Amino acid sequence: MLMNNYTELPDLELIQLAKEGDRLAFSHIYERYWGVLFIHARKILANEEEAKDIVQNLFFALYSNIHQIDFKTSLSSYLYRAVKNMILDHIKHQKVVDKYLGSFNQFAEQGVPVTDQEIRRKELEKIIEAGMHTLPGKMKEVFLLSRRENMSHKEIAEKLGISQHTIKSQISNAIRILRGKIETLTIFF
Amino acid sequence: MNIEESTFKALLQKYQDGRCTPEEVNTLENWYLAEAQKPIPGYSEATLTETKTAIWNAFSDRAGFSATTIAPARRIYKLYKNLSIAATLVITLAAGFYFYTRHEAKNNRLVKHEIVPVVPGSNRALLTLADGTKVALDDYRNGELNQKSGIQIVKLADGQLLYRIPKATQKTGLEHLFNTVQTPNGGQYQLILEDGTKVWLNAASSLHYPMAFTKNERIVELQGEAYFEVAKDKARKFLVKTTQQQVTVLGTHFNINAYPEEGSVKTTLLEGSVQVEQQGKEPGAMVFLKPGQASQLSGDRFVVKTVDTEEAVAWKNGYFVFDNEDLKTAIRKVARWYDLDVEYAGQFGAVEIGGSVSRFDNIGQVLQVLRLTTKLNFKVEGRRLTVSH
Numbered sequence: 001m002l003m004n005n006y007t008e009l010p011d012l013e014l015i016q017l018a019k020e021g022d023r024l025a026f027s028h029i030y031e032r033y034w035g036v037l038f039i040h041a042r043k044i045l046a047n048e049e050e051a052k053d054i055v056q057n058l059f060f061a062l063y064s065n066i067h068q069i070d071f072k073t074s075l076s077s078y079l080y081r082a083v084k085n086m087i088l089d090h091i092k093h094q095k096v097v098d099k100y101l102g103s104f105n106q107f108a109e110q111g112v113p114v115t116d117q118e119i120r121r122k123e124l125e126k127i128i129e130a131g132m133h134t135l136p137g138k139m140k141e142v143f144l145l146s147r148r149e150n151m152s153h154k155e156i157a158e159k160l161g162i163s164q165h166t167i168k169s170q171i172s173n174a175i176r177i178l179r180g181k182i183e184t185l186t187i188f189f
Numbered sequence: 190m191n192i193e194e195s196t197f198k199a200l201l202q203k204y205q206d207g208r209c210t211p212e213e214v215n216t217l218e219n220w221y222l223a224e225a226q227k228p229i230p231g232y233s234e235a236t237l238t239e240t241k242t243a244i245w246n247a248f249s250d251r252a253g254f255s256a257t258t259i260a261p262a263r264r265i266y267k268l269y270k271n272l273s274i275a276a277t278l279v280i281t282l283a284a285g286f287y288f289y290t291r292h293e294a295k296n297n298r299l300v301k302h303e304i305v306p307v308v309p310g311s312n313r314a315l316l317t318l319a320d321g322t323k324v325a326l327d328d329y330r331n332g333e334l335n336q337k338s339g340i341q342i343v344k345l346a347d348g349q350l351l352y353r354i355p356k357a358t359q360k361t362g363l364e365h366l367f368n369t370v371q372t373p374n375g376g377q378y379q380l381i382l383e384d385g386t387k388v389w390l391n392a393a394s395s396l397h398y399p400m401a402f403t404k405n406e407r408i409v410e411l412q413g414e415a416y417f418e419v420a421k422d423k424a425r426k427f428l429v430k431t432t433q434q435q436v437t438v439l440g441t442h443f444n445i446n447a448y449p450e451e452g453s454v455k456t457t458l459l460e461g462s463v464q465v466e467q468q469g470k471e472p473g474a475m476v477f478l479k480p481g482q483a484s485q486l487s488g489d490r491f492v493v494k495t496v497d498t499e500e501a502v503a504w505k506n507g508y509f510v511f512d513n514e515d516l517k518t519a520i521r522k523v524a525r526w527y528d529l530d531v532e533y534a535g536q537f538g539a540v541e542i543g544g545s546v547s548r549f550d551n552i553g554q555v556l557q558v559l560r561l562t563t564k565l566n567f568k569v570e571g572r573r574l575t576v577s578h
Contacts, residue, residue, distance in 0.1 A: 023254055023547065034241055044224045052240060056247045063252050084221065085205065092201045100224070105191050107220045120218045127225045136234035
């Protein structure tokens with residue numbers, strides 16, 4: 001039965017289903033990522049309601065634009081980029097930007113080590129994902145599921161010496177073909 | 190480089206536009222990384238669950254989703270952490286089909302002239318308390334409902350009603366006080382009874398139960414359809430009585446479909462074990478079910494089959510699922526949920542439907558799928574659905 005397997009599907013498969021109008025698939029994306037995104041926003045904004053708004057707006061934007069978005073590498077990198085953008089938007093428009101201004105100036109004064117942009121991007125990803133440790137067992141598990149998928153693709157690719165992209169598309173294609181067969185069977189019953 | 194507010198805001202804009210110097214990018218990104226590691230207070234599981242639900246509800250209102258598309262099984266508030274579920278059982282009369290639906294624009298165009306203010310069901314029910322007071326349960330008034338008898342009845346968000354007995358309260362006397370929750374056409378509701386048993390009521394159904402189970406048995410009475418997750422209690426059997434049969438469980442997950450208009454009572458067992466007995470006859474027919482089996486009582490006989498249990502509980506998970514279902518049975522399911530009267534213009538032989546569709550789609554969507562799979566005509570005018578060739 002089609003409906004049972006959502007928790008085992010990789011992120012990009014859920015996205016594909018969501019693009020086709022599958023709302024339950026979309027709700028599973030929410031289940032996986034809402035936690036780390038909320039915790040991240042909460043840390044930066046230091047405000048519960050604002051953090052909730054950010055997450056809500058983020059998923060609304062994802063839902064509204066899902067057809068136009070090209071996820072390239074992964075859903076998680078899209079989401080982390082998007083949440084950072086929304087947080088910066090929020091800070092930019094705040095009436096009282098003092099608390100950020102203060103810390104920024106402090107930072108600028110002390111001098112900042114020059115680091116590589118790619119390293120900073122990876123660091124941010126690690127920090128956002130570390131937020132999962134704040135989540136209770138079940139919620140953490142749900143999040144880890146999407147991480148596991150990414151890991152297994154990487155491991156498979158390393159072992160076979162082929163690109164991760166090839167692995168992902170092979171698996172996606174297999175699932176798509178299978179689903180196509182099931183669809184055909186039931187519709188033309 | 191001590192900058193002012195307006196400069197800082199301009200710098201943020203520059204960053205988002207990609208016009209910053211590598212130095213500026215370096216500073217900003219490192220600053221952001223530092224901000225992202227600020228500590229926050231600890232959150233309890235309950236608070237996080239509330240937050241998760243609140244955000245989702247706000248999102249789904251805006252996006253026009255239904256409240257139950259969030260992965261349903263996880264919506265349950267974990268108030269009884271040590272509670273073990275001994276059995277899951279669904280008693281339903283409706284069968285389910287599968288049809289894969291595509292929410293494409295062209296489908297909407299075709300049904301545009303038929304979309305009427307017929308809305309899918311929602312969390313609605315009427316609670317009748319022991320003293321006869323009636324309370325309309327809906328999604329807008331949460332919180333404690335009644336404290337008279339020392340038991341707390343709390344209306345939670347998302348269509349759940351919870352019974353809780355504070356430690357200090359004496360249970361004696363409560364077993365004589367009965368409540369009834371009744372759902373109308375187009376309604377559904379979930380109860381968490383005093384012992385932790387969870388009951389999902391489908392549309393046009395009712396459950397009659399004592400406020401506290403104290404004696405040696407836990408007994409409830411059902412009309413219509415409900416899905417049960419019975420809390421394990423070795424000392425007290427759980428009995429679900431319908432007009433024609435009685436189901437005895439120790440703790441299990443099951444569904445009972447006992448709509449009078451369906452002509453037979455279907456009990457589907459997901460987990461655990463149950464004994465199903467005919468009522469009102471001496472000696473009555475009886476059968477034991479294992480997980481994955483369903484019994485159907487028609488006349489004086491139980492017929493037991495192995496089934497796909499997910500189909501039986503599809504309604505609870507927010508779907509209509511039809512699997513080689515007889516047309517009229519499928520239409521009845523849809524009619525109860527959307528609150529429609531059905532008229533058949535002509536003779537319909539053995540028409541079968543297969544497929545699945547969300548219960549929270551608008552009626553036009555559902556009918557479109559039925560139309561495609563059966564090649565019949567479905568028209569809705571006001572509250573009347575007419576089926577023709």
